[in-house]
Amino acid sequence: MSDLAQLYQQIILDHSRQRTGEGLADAAGLPSAENHQYNPTCGDEINLRVTLDAAGERVEAVTWEGDGCSISMAAASVLAESAPGLGRAEFQELVDRFREMLHSRGKVEPDAELLGDAAAFAGVSKFVARIKCAMLAWVAAEEAAREAGARAGSA
Amino acid sequence: MTHHHEESTVPAAGALDDARVREIVEDFPVLSEEVEGHRITYLDTGATSQNPLQVLDAERDYYLHRNSAVHRGAHTLAVHATDAFEAARRMVAGFVGAAEDELVWTSNATEALNLLAYSFSNASTERWRASAGRFALGPGDEIVTTELEHHANLIPWQELAARTGATLRHVPVTPEGELDYAAAGEVVGPRTRVLAFTHVSNVTGAITDVARLVELARGVGAVTVLDACQSVPHLPVDLPALGVDFAAFSGHKMLGPTGIGALYGRRELLAELPPFLTGGSMITRVTMEEAEYLDPPTRFEAGTQRVSQAVGLAAAVEYLSRLGMDNVHAWEAELGQRLAEGVERIEGVRLLGPAAGRERAGLVSVHVEGVHPHDVGQILDTQGIAVRVGHHCAQPLHRALGVTATTRASAYIYNTTDDVDRFLEALAGVRGFFGVGAAR
Numbered sequence: 001m002s003d004l005a006q007l008y009q010q011i012i013l014d015h016s017r018q019r020t021g022e023g024l025a026d027a028a029g030l031p032s033a034e035n036h037q038y039n040p041t042c043g044d045e046i047n048l049r050v051t052l053d054a055a056g057e058r059v060e061a062v063t064w065e066g067d068g069c070s071i072s073m074a075a076a077s078v079l080a081e082s083a084p085g086l087g088r089a090e091f092q093e094l095v096d097r098f099r100e101m102l103h104s105r106g107k108v109e110p111d112a113e114l115l116g117d118a119a120a121f122a123g124v125s126k127f128v129a130r131i132k133c134a135m136l137a138w139v140a141a142e143e144a145a146r147e148a149g150a151r152a153g154s155a
Numbered sequence: 156m157t158h159h160h161e162e163s164t165v166p167a168a169g170a171l172d173d174a175r176v177r178e179i180v181e182d183f184p185v186l187s188e189e190v191e192g193h194r195i196t197y198l199d200t201g202a203t204s205q206n207p208l209q210v211l212d213a214e215r216d217y218y219l220h221r222n223s224a225v226h227r228g229a230h231t232l233a234v235h236a237t238d239a240f241e242a243a244r245r246m247v248a249g250f251v252g253a254a255e256d257e258l259v260w261t262s263n264a265t266e267a268l269n270l271l272a273y274s275f276s277n278a279s280t281e282r283w284r285a286s287a288g289r290f291a292l293g294p295g296d297e298i299v300t301t302e303l304e305h306h307a308n309l310i311p312w313q314e315l316a317a318r319t320g321a322t323l324r325h326v327p328v329t330p331e332g333e334l335d336y337a338a339a340g341e342v343v344g345p346r347t348r349v350l351a352f353t354h355v356s357n358v359t360g361a362i363t364d365v366a367r368l369v370e371l372a373r374g375v376g377a378v379t380v381l382d383a384c385q386s387v388p389h390l391p392v393d394l395p396a397l398g399v400d401f402a403a404f405s406g407h408k409m410l411g412p413t414g415i416g417a418l419y420g421r422r423e424l425l426a427e428l429p430p431f432l433t434g435g436s437m438i439t440r441v442t443m444e445e446a447e448y449l450d451p452p453t454r455f456e457a458g459t460q461r462v463s464q465a466v467g468l469a470a471a472v473e474y475l476s477r478l479g480m481d482n483v484h485a486w487e488a489e490l491g492q493r494l495a496e497g498v499e500r501i502e503g504v505r506l507l508g509p510a511a512g513r514e515r516a517g518l519v520s521v522h523v524e525g526v527h528p529h530d531v532g533q534i535l536d537t538q539g540i541a542v543r544v545g546h547h548c549a550q551p552l553h554r555a556l557g558v559t560a561t562t563r564a565s566a567y568i569y570n571t572t573d574d575v576d577r578f579l580e581a582l583a584g585v586r587g588f589f590g591v592g593a594a595r
């Protein structure tokens with residue numbers, strides 16, 4: 001497969017068009033936090049909300065609205081699909097593995113079991129300029145989850 | 156001093172065509188680099204141009220034979236370096252129709268525009284108001300720029316307005332992205348003290364009717380500032396004939412090195428303008444309490460200067476002059492039309508700015524429906540085609556056009572019609588690759 005085909009895997013193209021979690025959903029009284037990320041080089045932008053369960057332990061939902069390239073939008077969609085149901089520590093683990101894969105320059109075999117559809121972004125790691133695109137929503141979610149957790153803890 | 160450059164190999168004047176451009180390309184080894192197994196198609200001159208061997212040789216020759224600090228010390232090398240520096244100034248000033256004392260070296264256009272804005276704010280202080288009052292700004296005064304501007308010709312004026320209490324206003328663009336001259340007549344008024352505008356838009360390629368805006372500004376006694384970044388490299392430009400008071404351009408966009416650019420100012424205005432940066436090289440007599448300053452242009456060139464870059468830029472100007480700026484302009488106008496026509500034929504791709512057939516520089520910015528510019532750029536890059544994607548440092552203009560980012564192809568003297576066609580062909584394939592706009 002060419003580098004380009006690896007970058008734009010079918011899963012990514014599909015997610016960039018059929019987006020999961022698009023549209024900020026109301027947190028319905030559950031602990032939640034919003035985070036905004038912006039990439040000034042290309043103007044990609046996302047506003048993302050992480051909602052936890054009532055105990056503040058599991059990710060209930062990830063919803064978002066954004067504008068950006070197919071990689072950034074697909075990464076937000078895959079995240080919104082993968083995160084719900086994960087404990088906060090598991091979620092952080094997922095983010096860490098995703099980040100590690102993207103910074104591996106194609107040298108680390110992605111952990112497909114842990115990453116699921118997110119493993120499709122392995123091809124991005126060969127395009128250094130696009131790593132930020134893939135990370136945009138994930139950084140927002142990492143921040144938002146941390147803040148939602150803190151809120152749940154202090155509530 | 157007999158250290159003249161090697162005899163130039165640039166073909167002498169005559170209209171440019173693909174055959175001549177292929178000879179020109181020989182002077183630019185970087186254009187033979189490969190990207191992803193394809194010979195590079197460089198269509199990003201709007202961001203920065205490539206350097207011909209003649210420019211690289213001139214810089215090397217300077218370091219090999221004349222390197223020294225200028226305007227300091229009396230040893231022979233220093234004299235030779237100063238000669239080279241001042242000869243470069245004469246050459247570059249002459250290229251834009253100016254006298255040598257009307258051209259101030261800066262690092263780039265951004266620095267030139269900031270120098271001006273900070274000198275204006277110095278003029279607005281008690282320290283300088285008596286001698287430089289014509290540049291002083293305060294509450295009630297207006298600085299006018301346009302919605303077309305590169306951030307370099309916007310943010311320095313925002314900051315100047317904030318520092319002085321003046322109001323910043325702008326001439327809007329029409330929905331097609333062209334300067335609204337009718338609105339300009341309303342925005343520019345008796346309170347306008349500065350009118351700053353671009354000569355050629357780095358996004359749309361539209362060429363501003365400078366005479367019209369200069370007339371408006373003169374009518375109200377406002378100072379004019381021209382961002383000539385995208386005009387001086389591509390069109391024959393005579394700044395005094397255009398009638399602007401100040402102008403800025405960058406060497407790296409016109410075959411020269413990075414780190415060198417210029418501020419042009421009419422002699423009598425530069426003479427009154429307070430300095431911005433102060434220190435060595437711009438003074439006559441210094442005591443512990445105060446200093447007297449040199450005349451322009453040296454008054455604005457504090458500190459050790461970028462000599463090899465100035466020498467390199469002079470070689471670039473020599474290269475362009477041998478080609479003839481009328482020829483350069485004609486060739487780029489042809490490439491610009493080919494780009495515009497080609498883009499208009501592609502379904503789902505919108506051309507920003509002047510439609511095909513209308514006057515434009517050799518560049519196009521496009522919006523590909525359903526595909527983000529970053530993805531467009533990626534597809535082109537894998538075919539070795541270098542274009543710029545993003546907001547091109549003109550966020551307000553993009554907002555006015557209803558897009559966040561675009562894809563820009565910008566041509567120069569080393570681009571052939573084949574380069575343009577390769578770009579168009581690749582662009583035509585983009586929507587299909589992403590599965591948008593296929594026959595439904």
Ligand SMILES: Cc1ncc(COP(=O)(O)O)c(C=O)c1O
Pocket residue numbers: 201202263264265266305307308353355356357382384385405548
């Ligand atoms: C129209 C215009 N103005 C100003 C600039 C700023 O030039 P520089 O970055 O060389 O200072 C550019 C280039 O990016 C430009 O295209």
